[in-house]
Amino acid sequence: MGILNRLRDLLTQPSIDDAHLYASVAKEIESGYKREGLWAKALAESYFDEDKARAIYMRMAVKALQLEARASIAQEASRQQSAMQQAVALYDKGQYATALEGLFLLVDQKEDPLAMVCMANIAWHGLVAGEVDRQSASTLMTAAEQSTDVNARRYLGIVFETIDWRRSLANYDFAASNGNQDAATRARDLRKRLQRQGLLPKGLFAKLRGG
Numbered sequence: 001m002g003i004l005n006r007l008r009d010l011l012t013q014p015s016i017d018d019a020h021l022y023a024s025v026a027k028e029i030e031s032g033y034k035r036e037g038l039w040a041k042a043l044a045e046s047y048f049d050e051d052k053a054r055a056i057y058m059r060m061a062v063k064a065l066q067l068e069a070r071a072s073i074a075q076e077a078s079r080q081q082s083a084m085q086q087a088v089a090l091y092d093k094g095q096y097a098t099a100l101e102g103l104f105l106l107v108d109q110k111e112d113p114l115a116m117v118c119m120a121n122i123a124w125h126g127l128v129a130g131e132v133d134r135q136s137a138s139t140l141m142t143a144a145e146q147s148t149d150v151n152a153r154r155y156l157g158i159v160f161e162t163i164d165w166r167r168s169l170a171n172y173d174f175a176a177s178n179g180n181q182d183a184a185t186r187a188r189d190l191r192k193r194l195q196r197q198g199l200l201p202k203g204l205f206a207k208l209r210g211g
Helices: 003-011 018-030 036-045 050-092 096-110 113-125 134-144 150-160 165-177 181-196 202-209
Strands: none
Touching: 018 050, 036 050, 050 096, 050 113, 096 113, 113 134, 113 150, 134 150, 150 165, 150 181, 165 181
16 A cells, blocks of 8 residues: 555544444443533432433533544644644655655645645655655656646656656746746756756757757
């Protein structure tokens, strides 16, 4: 199973509905466990009629569990937001395993093209635990190539340098034509290297350069 599928499984959690919560509270009562404060309140509201108190208690306990679940969801959302904000910076530092969750969330929730490129590079080269998933990487790179995000296309040019120099130049040139000077410099340097290696004849060099 590839990195992307394993991470998706890790992040997918089952939902908690009311029926599940009522069943959980019922099991607690049967086992003899009750939340003391809620049970005391239920008894008071039912004038110490235990049958009525049980129904009142169950409603209050379910409501309490719902509030706890909402708080947990909010906390998880905050954690995920933090992971997304730090993802690319962690990737740039070479902390690929730590960056992976945030990158996945950016792709899954926001379809972020830069995160697609970062994840593609991780999957293509097996930068996390040596696991290579080139099929997923190729899908991500193709999707990112449809983006007009200049920085994502510059990153994509970097990734493609060791995979497909034609696509590397195409992405550099897109970013350069939209004002990214680093992409322009990288495109020029790549063309020079390719020409020295005999991979880019002078005529093709001029054509690809737009000359």
